[in-house]
Amino acid sequence: MTKARDLANGGFGLVLVKPSSVVNGTDNGKGTVTFSGSSSVSLNGVFSSTYKNYRISFDNITMPTGAGATDLLLRLRAGGSNTTTNYTGAGFYMTHNSATVNGATVSSIFISNTSGTGGKAIGYIDLFGPYEAQETSASYAKPYRYSTTSANAYTHSYAFFQTDSTQFDGFSLIPGAGTISGTVSVYGYYN
Numbered sequence: 001m002t003k004a005r006d007l008a009n010g011g012f013g014l015v016l017v018k019p020s021s022v023v024n025g026t027d028n029g030k031g032t033v034t035f036s037g038s039s040s041v042s043l044n045g046v047f048s049s050t051y052k053n054y055r056i057s058f059d060n061i062t063m064p065t066g067a068g069a070t071d072l073l074l075r076l077r078a079g080g081s082n083t084t085t086n087y088t089g090a091g092f093y094m095t096h097n098s099a100t101v102n103g104a105t106v107s108s109i110f111i112s113n114t115s116g117t118g119g120k121a122i123g124y125i126d127l128f129g130p131y132e133a134q135e136t137s138a139s140y141a142k143p144y145r146y147s148t149t150s151a152n153a154y155t156h157s158y159a160f161f162q163t164d165s166t167q168f169d170g171f172s173l174i175p176g177a178g179t180i181s182g183t184v185s186v187y188g189y190y191n
Contacts, residue, residue: 014055014187019170020045025184036181043186044080044170047131051188054127056171061121061182063175072121072180076130076162077170083162091158121182130168137161 018031023042025035035041047054056074063072075082125140138160162168173184 013190015051015190017046017051017054017186017188019043019186023172032183032185034183037179038181039179040172040174041180041184042077042082042170042172043184044077046171046186047127047167047169049131052129052132052191053189054130055187055189056125056127057185057187058124058173059122059183059185061173061180061184063121063180071176073174073176074125075172075174076136076166076168077172078166078168080170082172082174083164083166083168086163087160088163089158089160133165133167135161135163135165136168 016031018029019027019033021044022033023040023044024038025033025041025043027033033041033043061072075084077083123140125138128137130136140158173180
């Protein structure tokens with residue numbers, strides 16, 4: 001489907017994608033999804049054959065606090081179900097005074113770690129070919145504030161692969177424990 005704004009800018013750039021359905025969040029009618037106090041939030045029907053590559057933008061996500069509330073994860077979905085296997089990731093994160101490199105075979109795409117101290121997550125993830133029947137890759141860079149009381153800035157830069165040949169059509173954001181609040185949008189890269 002061609003939109004007027006695509007023609008106006010010569011068919012280049014990012015196009016906001018409206019999900020077919022949202023679980024534990026609210027679509028503003030254009031595709032931007034807000035959520036509050038959610039143990040997870042899922043967007044269905046955002047990946048299709050219309051675009052090959054996508055950007056997921058998450059804005060001002062309030063991270064949970066307390067025991068076990070260490071991670072914010074992204075899991076790809078197909079037909080309304082999360083896929084929890086065959087992810088591999090590697091990357092680094094930096095603080096104001098150190099840097100760490102790590103890699104692992106994991107059950108999700110890792111977005112943030114605040115060790116149960118709260119804080120905010122802001123950033124984006126680029127997904128390459130999630131709807132194609134081939135390996136899906138992802139990369140992202142994300143700044144965040146480690147805790148609700150810390151003034152220190154942190155940044156992540158990671159690459160991930162999901163090695164199934166599955167046509168993914170959505171994703172879920174899932175905290176390790178507790179609940180999250182914030183905003184998420186999906187954009188297709190104009191082909």
